[in-house]
Amino acid sequence: MTGDGTRVAHAGLPDPVPGQPFLPGPVFAAPYHLDPVAGPQPGTPGYGRPDNPTRVALEAAIGELEGGECVAFASGMAAIAAVFQVCGRNGSVVVPSDGYFAGRALAEQMLPSVRYAPTAGPAPDFAGVSLVLLESPANPGLDMCDLPALSAAAHAAGALVAVDNTTATPLGQRPLDLGADVSVASGTKALAGHSDVLIGYVATRDAGLAEKFRSWRALGGAIPGPFEAWLVHRSMGTLDLRLARQSTNAAAVAEVLAAHPAVVSVRWPGRPADPAYDLARKQLRRVPGVVTFTLADKAAVDRFLTASTLIAAATSFGGLHTTADRREQWGDDVSPGLVRLSCGIEDEADLVADLQAALKAV
Structure with a gap:
């Protein structure tokens, strides 16, 4: 192949x-x-x-x-x-x-x-x-x-x-x-x-x-x-290139989120600490660029999204631009502070810096 x-x-x-x-x-x-x-x-x-x-x-x-x-x-x-x-x-x-x-x-x-x-x-x-x-x-x-x-x-x-x-x-x-x-x-x-x-x-x-x-x-x-x-x-035609950058960005984003005191929980199957890590290693040829994390409440998510300059508030995922979606607003039965973050193809350093600045506002 x-x-x-x-x-x-x-x-x-x-x-x-x-x-x-x-x-x-x-x-x-x-x-x-x-x-x-x-x-x-x-x-x-x-x-x-x-x-x-x-x-x-x-x-x-x-x-x-x-x-x-x-x-x-x-x-x-x-x-x-x-x-x-x-x-x-x-x-x-x-x-x-x-x-x-x-x-x-x-x-x-x-x-x-x-x-x-x-x-x-x-x-x-x-x-x-x-x-x-x-x-x-x-x-x-x-x-x-x-x-x-x-x-x-x-x-x-x-x-x-x-x-x-x-x-x-x-x-x-x-x-x-x-x-x-x-x-x-x-x-x-x-x-x-x-x-x-x-x-x-x-x-x-x-x-x-x-x-x-x-x-x-x-x-x-x-x-x-x-x-x-x-x-x-x-x-x-660019799927391989896009997924590679998105996955790399997700790995960096997940570590930043996991280390921040304002973040209640983080899920990304590529992290060794994630409950799905062993299955991900077994079944996935590459880990997707989606990271799910939870902040304290809706107000905390509001502050996070307002403070960010690179992370757009939008639903769906997998696009070129990094987006964050507070899932409860659509009727999903999840915590009000749960966010699905879809990593785009921005430079890792720029995305991490923006994420850290937005988390300070939380």
């Missing part, structure tokens, strides 16, 4: 043709010309909802990184909805009690039977379960779980396993290599990485499941636009 930097730079690109660009621009089309006699033909675009060559190229690129067949959606939530619809309608579904709160809300609305379990365990009994959704590292708490062990236990009970790979990205871990049936993610975050596009995807090695995902997407209409697909494909 070639290195990560080579893989992301070349993933999904067409064969070189003189006079043509490395990555062709987006194809904008609702209908396409059909053969006037034969009509629609397999492998030839006929209508924009199921067919678009720009989206197909992006799916090929993500599929190379995830190690499976990719189906792209208009957002991460649309991708999760497809997983619930396709994999979770015939029995109970287990979802992480500490995972992305909107995923839990969606499960409660869509599914007839939902069970909850913490990411770090203990794992529940999987009897009667059709789908186990895992999130490792979990968002926002960054706990991890043993993906091969839980996948084996779920499969023994007849359940499918989907892993939310948003935080780790396919360069951080490949859930399909670790026993999962489906890898699902919001590409809005680090995969696209420029805070300017919404997109999601599922990846699987099961051709039957992939076809069901495509069918659900075509019927449900959660189609990513061609320009969005092109933007993500273009941005993926």
Whole structure:
């Protein structure tokens, strides 16, 4: 296998043709010309909802990184909805009690039977379960779980396993290599990485499941636009470089936070003191640039954000710019002082200096 930097730079690109660009621009089309006699033909675009060559190229690129067949959606939530619809309608579904709160809300609305379990365990009994959704590292708490062990236990009970790979990205871990049936993610975050596009995807090695995902997407209409697909494909070429800087920054930020008396707690799986450190060493090829920490209360977070000049108050994560998100404000069931910090690609020394100055205000 070639290195990560080579893989992301070349993933999904067409064969070189003189006079043509490395990555062709987006194809904008609702209908396409059909053969006037034969009509629609397999492998030839006929209508924009199921067919678009720009989206197909992006799916090929993500599929190379995830190690499976990719189906792209208009957002991460649309991708999760497809997983619930396709994999979770015939029995109970287990979802992480500490995972992305909107995923839990969606499960409660869509599914007839939902069970909850913490990411770090203990794992529940999987009897009667059709789908186990895992999130490792979990968002926002960054706990991890043993993906091969839980996948084996779920499969023994007849359940499918989907892993939310948003935080780790396919360069951080490949859930399909670790026993999962489906890898699902919001590409809005680090995969696209420029805070300017919404997109999601599922990846699987099961051709039957992939076809069901495509069918659900075509019927449900959660189609990513061609320009969005092109933007993500273009941005993926620097994924290796961006993740490397973000992870380096996160390591420095985590140490500063852990040493400061105003900080109640710090989570980053790359720190030896972190409860998820051993699993991170075992499962993650690289630790993401997200650090979660807790200050005393909302007022302390307010002072921190107001004092910083480099850390922007914004939700989402994985972008070029360092951002901080007080998660309780969105309805997440966490402490009012819990902050998810997404490290950007700023110089480490500048980011650390700004962080230290902001903590003085706390």
